[in-house]
Amino acid sequence: MSDRVIIGLEVHAQITSLKTKLFCSCSSDYRGRKPNTNVCPTCLGLPGSLPVLNRAALEKAIALALALNCRISEKLIFVRKHYFYPDLPKNYQISQYDRYGLIPFAVSGSIAIDMGNYSKVVRIRRINIEEDTGRIVYPGGSPLGSTYSLVDYNRAGIALLEIVTEPDFSNSREARVFLEKLGSILEHLDITDTSLEGALRADANISVAGGPRVEIKNIGSPRELEKALNYEIARQLNILKSGGTLERETRHWIKEKGITVPSRAKELEGDYRYFPDPDLPPISIPPDLIESIKRRLPELPDLRARRLAEEYGIGSYMASVLVLNKRLCDHFENTVRLCGNPKLVSSILVNEFLRWVDELDLDLGEGLRRLNSKRLCRIVDYLEKGLISVKLLKEYVRRVIVENTDPEKIVESGMTTLSSAEDIEKIVEEVFKEYPKAVEDARRDPKAVNFLVGQVMKKTRGRADPKLTNAIILRRLQEHESG
Amino acid sequence: MSPPQCTDLATIGIKSLRARVEEDPDFLFKYIEEVYKIIEKYEGVIKAYITLRPMEEVVREAEEVLKRGTLGPLGGSLVAVKDNISTKGIRTTCGSKMLENYVPPYDATVVERIKTAGGIIIGKTNMDEFAMGSTTENSSFFPTRNPWDLERVPGGSSGGSAAAVAACEATVALGSDTGGSIRLPAAYTGTVGLKPTYGLVSRYGLIAYASSLDQIGPIGRCVDDVARVLSVIAGHDSRDSTSLKVEVPDYTQFVSEEPLRKYRAVVIEEMIGEGVDREVIKVLEHVVDKLEGYDIEVEFRSIPILEYSLPAYYIIAMAEASSNLARYDGLRYGIHLSTEGLLWTKTYAQVRKMGFGDEVKRRIILGTYVLSEGLYEGYYLKAAKVRRAIYDSFRKLFSEFDFAVSPTAPTPPPKLGEVVADPLKLYSLDINTVPVNLAGLPAISVPGGFVGGLPVGIQLFGPPLSEGVLINVARMVEVIVGYER
Incomplete structure (x- = not known):
């Protein structure tokens, strides 16, 4: 049995450079606001409210698709993805889908990553435009420490780009470098300020040694991604080594503890009942719009x-x-x-x-x-x-x-290199007195000189100029011999 | 002819009301008082309103309308609004316990436009819960009675709006029509109801039942009133992505007793087939004969695909409903339960169990079913194909004809309790109205006569944006049947 690791990523990048949310005119700058103050009938899903697409989001998405060498669809078709969850105001998310004649926004792209001693092309399966959810807030800080939870919808409806890769990563380091590079591309395109909390998030699918696919959710940065994957690989290998079996499951990365835990949200799995959103007629994406964005790519x-x-x-x-x-x-x-x-x-x-x-x-x-x-x-x-x-x-x-x-x-504070020969001479003299045996050794074996240099460095807390120190010691050793 | 509740003063239309108020502003207060007198006397039995605004409030608003300088095209008309259309500060229940105490923080676009045009909202009218029904008996609160015969239903789902207009408890009303919900009650109450071309009137603020089929439209006692209200509410709205970008004419210019041009009309055989009452067909024949007298050629055509319109309609409507109604979980608005000690999933289940009535639950369950993995292609996609085929058939038909004419409903209004218990019987009331919604066409129901003392409606429908033609012909039908005010 090989320990081969296969990893695929599903990245969510907020389009933080937009002024407004994806389907309403609430501000896209939701951070640091009083809970539930950055909301309107549409992003709260009030009865009778309707979504209207923020066209600037489409332009940003086109720029990303071009940067990732994707094929952009002729039409943007929004679908509803249904699941009940308190952070989802309408209990469906407006997104895209790739079956039943429905199409993702863009497909078949790639990002090349440089790993130092080798490089790799990671395939992008698709890019979708969709809306973000609200946030569940636990008054006790975590689900376990709270007897109730609150929901803040300030984030609900923020424009997201969903970027899904093929399972092309063989280790955690590659995944991290990929996410960093993607983040950098998003930064260069002025799409996402990746330094903002929650602006770039990833879910990872990982399979170890031919085992079942395990999904890890809630990863907030490239570094966390590497950590989470390392943890998960080790966890799965341990189970296999001790004769256990792995099951297909969804797990959550707990950043604070550095571990993954089984997701309790079983309700998230299952049938999303995708169908085209009747409130948003298909929007054709004109080739000349794509061309003009291409010309302006930074x-x-x-x-x-x-x-x-x-x-x-x-x-x-x-x-x-x-x-x-x-x-x-x-x-x-x-x-x-x-x-x-x-x-x-x-x-x-x-x-x-x-x-x-x-x-x-x-x-x-x-x-x-x-x-x-x-x-x-x-x-x-x-x-x-x-x-x-x-x-x-x-x-x-x-x-x-x-x-x-x-x-x-x-x-x-005086932390400079001791470069005056006089000062170094004094210290060399001290060292020669303290370590006569080492001085003897150094005369016979040039390699032992390093010990004396090291002692000088130690006494000067590294400040002595090493070249100069070396020269002085060699000269003194010769003087002793001849003298 | 009017039902017994109306008085001469209360039967007045927008045009005369506006003219009288222009002459003497105090006339508006006399009119308001008269309407409230009728309400006081009959509303207890008819029950057209879920929420009626107190007269003082309406009078105060009338004073403001009069102070504005220009009276506006609606000139102080009292507009009854179906309770699935959002009204800022006025409870909007959608006929459901789920929203019993929901007060919208915003006005629907149509309500904004009504107010700007000098209309005054008098109240919110009863309806089948979430507009799911054809008799208004599915209201969570109480059924509405037909002003012509209190033992009978007013039709649905906009039954409250139609009954309020018929009984002169309002000047005009707004309804919504997903599969016939404006036209059926209009037919049953002897009023005029118009379902506009899909996208002509903004849906912003209309609580969705089936978004791809829903349209808001006017109900009035005469074609002229309907044309006036339509002129106010129609037109592009940037808040509704399905709103058409078209110039909207003043529809009153089509209110003519003579044909404005040479028309060719068609009767679709499937719409006068099995299940349509003989007496109703006689009413249609009378109207068609008279239309021919206006040099309108009337031909017969068959559109066999219409056989599938009811199943296609119900699959699409229920699928969309199951999605649109997912948001009602009691968390942000609507009925609220004490959730202490309950998991959120249990709370949601409890809220939806208590908040929705049986018909709503039935449609959510069926809609969820047809969208499920593995079934989607066999149901939803197939229904979408039927829909497309119906659209194409009508497009072809209307390259040859200017409008089609049919009975609005297969029978005169049934008695309360007669059909509501049998879903299939209930759904078949919409047989002639749903194809129009599937194709997104405009249609109007205009009184065509009486059968056994009960009103019968004639449906006219045509190609997209042919509202002007329909208004013109409907006005001619009014003259033909002598149903004039």
């Missing part, structure tokens, strides 16, 4: 990566990582405009910045504010002037991000 991540690699000479993998996030990429270009050094800047952003943002669970935008272009350029400047070593530079970046402090403050 630079998208793939092209941008190619340009970055060429323009700044930063290497194509580095570029492909940068373009996974539009704001990171913009930050890179802004910083380089300010102080040059594209290779160093890109390496700091990709290798240091992203690591700390991940490790500290920091919002990327907040991370970028902390390591802003001015601060980043200052650090680069210190390195160029020899004030700090590459090793210290990493420490600077960490402290700027963690402490949200200016690099100047760190310099003032």
